Structures are given as C-alpha cells and as structure tokens.
Amino acid sequence: MLDHGIKRTKIKELLLTGEVDREVVAKGWVRTKRESKNVIFITLNDGSTMHNLQVVVEPETIARDILDRIHTGAGLSVRGILIESPGAGQRVELKANDIILYGEADPEEYPLQPKKHSLEFLREKAHLRFRTNTFGAVTRVRHVMIFAIHKFFNDKGFYNIHSPIITGSDAEGAGEMFRVTILDPVKPPLNEKGEVDYSEDFFGKPTNLTVSGQLEAELAALAMSDVYTFGPTFRAENSNTSRHLAEFWMIEPEMAFYDIHDDMDLAEEMLKYLVKYSLDHCREDLDFLAKRLEDEEKNKKQEERSSMGLIEKLEFVLNNDFERITYTQAIDILMNSKPNKQKKFQFVIEKWGADMQSEHERYLVEKHFKKPVIITDYPREIKAFYMKQNADGKTVRAMDVLFPQIGEIIGGSQREEVLEKLRQRIREMHIPEETLWWYLETRKFGTVPHAGFGLGFERLMLFITGMGNIRDVIPFPRAPLNAEF
C-alpha cells in the first residue's frame, strides 16, 4: 500500500536504525494523544516492538477535522520526517506532514483506555488485547518460541511430522475426547439395538479430535529415526485451572535408538535451548514482563512472593543441571520430609506406589531441591500401557520433568518395544487390541528401542513469560464454557 507514495517502515526498524532527516511513513494504532496549543503528541504502536513511535504534529499542518477524530485505538498512517527528538524518553520521533486516518475508535466505546486493565477483563476482550503491552509481548515471545522449537529440531536432523488431528482410535488413554461427527444430533441414525449407528457417519466409525500425536510419531520414528510433532491437541476434561486448556499445542519428539537417559538428556537440552533462545531474542519483551511481574509481586504478602525475578529464574534454569531421581527416591524423600511427618500435606504419603499430588511435586522442586527435577521409573500401575517395563516387574521407564510453579512441563518415557510385553500390558489394561493393530505391527517388524516425550507448549510459555494463567499465553483460549471468538 502506497497511500503516501512511500513504502511504510515498521516502527521497530525506525527506532533501531535511527537514521534521521529522511522522509518515512509509519502505520499503526494510537496508544495515547496529548494535545497542547502549539504541538500534539501521538504515541503510535504497530506491534513490531514493545516501543512506541512518538509522532509530533504542529496543529496547523494537519486538518483540524482529522486531528479531532484521532483518539486512543485509532488506526493511522503518518508521513513525515524522522528527526532526533529534543525531548527525553526517545531518541527519534516522527514530525508529521500528512496523516491518513484509516479508522476511528470512539473513546466513549473503545474498551482499552490508557490505564491498567486486569488480565481477567482483557480475557473478555481477547479480540482487542493484542493491542496491549502485555499481550503484545506475550504474542511476540510465543512466536519466537515456536520458531526456536522448529530450529532446535531442524538443527539436530529431526523431521517434523503432521500427525492427524482427527483420529479413529480412542486407545491413547490420555483423557476425555471430543467427538467428531456429521450425524444429526437430534435424530441420529440408529442400529437394531437402538444405539447410534456410526457406520453412517462420515468416516464410517466413531472419530475424535486427537489427544496426542505420540503413537503416530512412533510409527514415523521407526523409519526416520528422529521426528517430532508440533500440533494442536484436544482434551475434553472438565478442567478449571490456570494450567489447563481444552485446546493446546504440544511438542512430541520421538527418537529411535534412544533409551530413557538419552530421552532425559534431550528434554533438558531442549528446555535450556528454548530458555536461552528467549533471553537472546526477546530480551526487551522479557524485561517488560519481568517488570510487570515484579509490580504484581509487590501487592502480595511477603511469604507468597517469589524469591527470584523472571530473568533470574530463567538464568537459573539455564545454569543448573536438573536433578534426576527415581520415583522410589522421591517417595523416600517425601516420607522423611517435615510436612509429611507433621501431616502438613493434604495427602500424606504412606507407602510406595502412591500417586504424587502436586503439593508433593512442588515440595520436591521448590523446597527440597530448589531446581527443576526429573523423576523416573514410576510404578507401572499409574502410567500408560506403552511405557517400557523395567526388569523389576514393578516400574516403567517413565520420566516427568517438574518445573517450579507450573509442575509437570514434560511427560515422557522409553517405549515398550517388545511385542509380547506390550500385548500383555494392553490386555491387562483392557484396551481393545484390534484398534491398535498398526501400532503393534511396528513391534512385529523390525522393532527397536525408542523413546520420546510431550512438552506442553503453553506450559513452556507460562514459564518463559512468568504469566500466571495459561489463558493469557494463547490468543484465544478454549476451556470449559469458553469458546468465544
């Protein structure tokens, strides 16, 4: 678009290069306007950076009618000369010669006024919250993390696999699924028994949205060696927490010839890579989010305040090895812990085999080790059918990576590659074997040891940005009773 006869330059570039005394065009949305007799200041943002461009207008140069209609939220194009700023606070500013007002924003109605808004309020305005500093920063960081994930795997020779979003198998066992159907919900076709006849449905059988791409990733890994998926994942659980979504994005690498230790090494290397990448490429946005978090912490009671700032927390993860312990060791630590002995835990650990609650995970990560912890070799009874069974007959080669505040950020395992052991586990868990025939054939033909894990992308985003609610790190969160926008 050449509305002013000159190509538009993004604000990030205008501020970065700082080449003054040249004619440029900037486009964006008004954050604030300050008006006085001899000069008007318009603060413009176009999403390319946290920072705003200060547009300076001498009232007589621009039609009064236009100036009166510019308010917070309006969309404009400004042609002018980029000059050194005489004022403090910015190096350069744009002295306007011409302004095109694309769209007004009636200040009586526009919800985002130049003041602090609560995240809860902004969640209800998800269509406009991209225009706020906080959500703009989160959006930029989110993009950089998506890119870094692909770069990490690409540099290591992994292949990205698009696993299916609609699936005919409900054997993954990772949670409640969303049904996909074109049948009439009021009058579905029925069979002789009076049940819904899915042979009449689009796929000729019941289908759902995927809860995991892992099983398909395994198929690919058992030919391509190293693969990963990065796609949307759907869980129809009635989860109402700040850490769960009904629709989220998951990264699932799957590697042939990896054992559980290789798997852990990769998980740790990847998390550190992503943290470092964010510090190297999103520093301004992270500094802003750190400041935001700090201000928020000031309103908290002393004992609830976190001991580290956002940047320190990220650097801490980067500079320390994750603690690796077995489930058995974890249970020992917990059973001998003060809160357990004094019955301070809501769920007191009494014996080996108990499932760990988040209070226990939090104790290990935040109190005992004070750093990320990887727990391995869980009792087989509390883990999925596909996990590699240990020789002790009691445990499986699972690993969970636990992070402060968010808890489980990664769940993974070495996979059971021995056909008979896998079959036996499937039967014990009453999973219909025939629905997994294709999965089992990879163990029948050229099976090899392999491993993988799942990283919840929005959980990573929580950690990187320091945001407290998962609904604020994804543009349009889907959660129970919430599918607006």
Place this chain on the structure above:
RNA sequence: UCCCCGAUAGCUCAGCUGGUUAGAGCGACUGACUGUUAAUCAGUAGGUCCCUGGUUCGAGUCCAGGUCGGGGAGCCA
C-alpha cells in the same frame, strides 16, 4: 467435578451490626496550561448495585437457588 472467594459507574474497588439523595481513584468529556511521555490543574456527565425468589415497614447490605468470574484440588501437558 469438588472446596474457598467474588460480582456495585467504561475499568479497579469502598459501601459498618439493613435506614431514605450509592461513593472514590483511574478513564471519558469540557475548559485552562504546557516539547509532552499513562502530562498537570479545574469542572461535567456517567449506576437495572449479576439474575430469580424470599425475609422485612424498608434490601447494594440478610437468606435460598441460579449464572458468570477468580484462587486451590483432581485429571494432565
């Protein structure tokens, strides 16, 4: 799904043991002033006190049910 808390102006909130015209700050608007930085100062407008029912002479306030939101738990990533 369970436990706890909340819903009052556009936003964030105050409103005592029920009492007559429901308040503040911010934002918006108007004016003054100013190379300003979420400017400053003065003024103006703005309310179905979430919904339904109940108790009462009288309900923003008390009770019951519901809806929505937040925190925690479970499920998990």
